[in-house]
Amino acid sequence: MPTSPLRVAVVGTGVIGAMTAWHLAARGAEVLALDAYAPGHDRGASAGESRIFRTAYKEGASYVPLLRRSYELWRRLESEADRELLTLCGGLTLGPPDHPDLRAVRGSAAEHGLDVEVLDAKDAARRFPQHRLDADEIAVLDPGAGVLRPEPAVQSALARAQELGAQLLPYHRVDGLDERPGGGWHVRTQQGTYDVDHVVLSPGPWSGSFARLAGLPLQGRRITAAWFAAKDVAAHRPDRLPIAIRRHHEAGFSCFPVLDGTAVKIVPHHLPWHDTDAPEDLPRSADTGFARAASAAVARLLPGLVPHPVRIGVYAEAFSADDHALVGPLPGARDATLLAGFSGHGFKLAPVFGEIAASLVTDGKSPYDISFLDPARFTG
Ligand SMILES: Cc1cc2nc3c(=O)[nH]c(=O)nc-3n(C[C@H](O)[C@H](O)[C@H](O)COP(=O)(O)OP(=O)(O)OC[C@H]3O[C@@H](n4cnc5c(N)ncnc54)[C@H](O)[C@@H]3O)c2cc1C
Structure with missing residues (x-):
């Protein structure tokens, strides 16, 4: 029956x-x-x-099998929907070699045999001049990373x-x-x-x-993103600029290549992510304190961008303990x-x-x- x-x-x-x-x-x-x-x-x-896709995962190696499966399913959804959702532009993690995130990315890659490249500051500056590195910093390039369209x-x-x-x-x-x-x-x-x-x-x-x-x-928090115009747009498109996670003693952010034809997005991690219990009441923009601090990080670390945001967006996410x-x-x-x-x-x-x-x-x-x-x- x-x-x-x-x-x-x-x-x-x-x-x-x-x-x-x-x-x-x-x-x-x-x-x-x-x-x-x-x-x-x-x-x-x-x-x-935009959202980051990475496989060399700083949040823990237990995620790597889930990320591999997720990759297959992103491709399946693209094929069923006949639409590009994930562009594999590679992913950089940049910062001091002993920063916990850089160590974790390398550890995760080693444990799962992922093919990542480690660049010293000179090589990184040559290949990715969009980022400014201090002499003692490194970049880890994960070719299996990319950008998703939410x-x-x-x-x-x-x-x-x-x-x-x-x-x-x-x-x-x-x-x-x-x-x-x-x-x-x-x-x-x-x-x-x-x-x-x-x-x-x-x-x-x-x-x-x-x-x-x-x-x-479970706690809701606001996360604010800001877009900065690229001086040379072609140099900041996904074919030349990987997604990036930047760790620096003055600032930290994720960074996304130009998708809208004009601007690079950054999501600052060093500025406060305030609690929210009512995401429907999110402010539609950020205060000038945020804009100033984000601009300072861009002026210091992303020399190819005009260091004043052209757009700001406020979103919300649930965090666990x-x-x-x-x-x-x-x-x-x-x-x-x-x-x-x-x-x-x-x-x-x-x-x-x-x-x-x-x-x-x-x-x-x-x-x-x-x-x-x-x-x-x-x-x-
Ligand atoms: C700015 C920002 C940047 C991020 N960057 C990355 C990144 O680069 N890479 C990455 O992997 N992750 C990133 N994340 C995290 C990722 O985007 C989230 O983990 C993911 O989108 C969570 O999705 P969700 O479906 O849980 O929540 P949501 O997308 O918020 O969906 C929850 C839904 O529930 C609905 N809802 C709530 N209450 C009710 C109700 N009572 N009745 C009916 N519907 C209801 C809401 O309307 C909403 O549509 C980022 C998050 C933010 C905010």
Whole structure:
């Protein structure tokens, strides 16, 4: 006798929920993909033109198998959606050789046999004059790194999910989640209540607004990006400028090549990332203190840019207490999967986390080792 498909609500369709909806729909689940806003919006974590993809991973070697799988899935999504989402322009990590991030990148590459190149300051200056290095600094070049396009990625994954049968419900803010006595959930919105067998929670920096997530160490924070016009645009396009993570005693930032035809984006890491519990109230720009400090870093370390921002964007992300995501069964609940707290490095991994979430929902287990991300590590 045919069994009816599992009915699953994905709550929050930033990149994580979008990828989950895609994988669940591909497995034949009946998917309701709900979001308070519309696919590709700029209020949360999954917007702002560009994201870094890297495989030599400073956040820990346990991520490397996940990154490899994620790479395959990015390529699969590109082929299904017929759209370029990931450009492999290479990735630089620049700074003092004993900086923990430079050591971690080299350690991760050595452990997994990844092919990285280490350049001294002279070689780096010759090959990448866009960056100014101090004499005692080095650059590590990861040829497997690149730049992702966040808004088209979210929209492509949701479009594929929809083609595979998912129902997209934009502008459906979830106001409440009630467990049904016999299993499954009632998902409450202003537009109506939906009965489902399973809930996937992927609310990004809005995690604090869900009563079911109270007690988990998840905090929303603002992250601000600034774009600076390139003096020589051709020298700053992805074919000549890899993505970069810059570590310097005066400043730290991630740096993205020109994608819009005029400007390089930087995301300063040395300026404060303020807490936010209400990403819908994000300021649309930054104060002059931020602009001045970002300009000073650019003037010092990126000589090919006009050191005054032409555009500023403020986004929000959920951070966990240990800067690793919470991926797995929601503690204390049945039929619920949590994906939250990606702590500033979840975008590149979103396709594999979507695959993992779909496996947790349909098979009750992950195909990859994600024990280090188990939400239960915070509940004992
Ligand atoms: C500026 C910035 C730069 C970054 N750089 C990188 C990088 O270079 N590389 C990298 O890998 N990662 C990077 N990250 C991290 C990465 O972008 C995030 O980890 C990832 O986008 C998280 O996606 P998400 O789906 O969890 O959150 P979001 O994209 O915020 O999605 C959450 C969704 O839930 C919805 N929602 C919330 N509450 C409700 C509700 N009650 N009802 C319905 N819907 C709801 C929201 O509307 C939203 O669409 C960066 C993050 C930021 C902010």
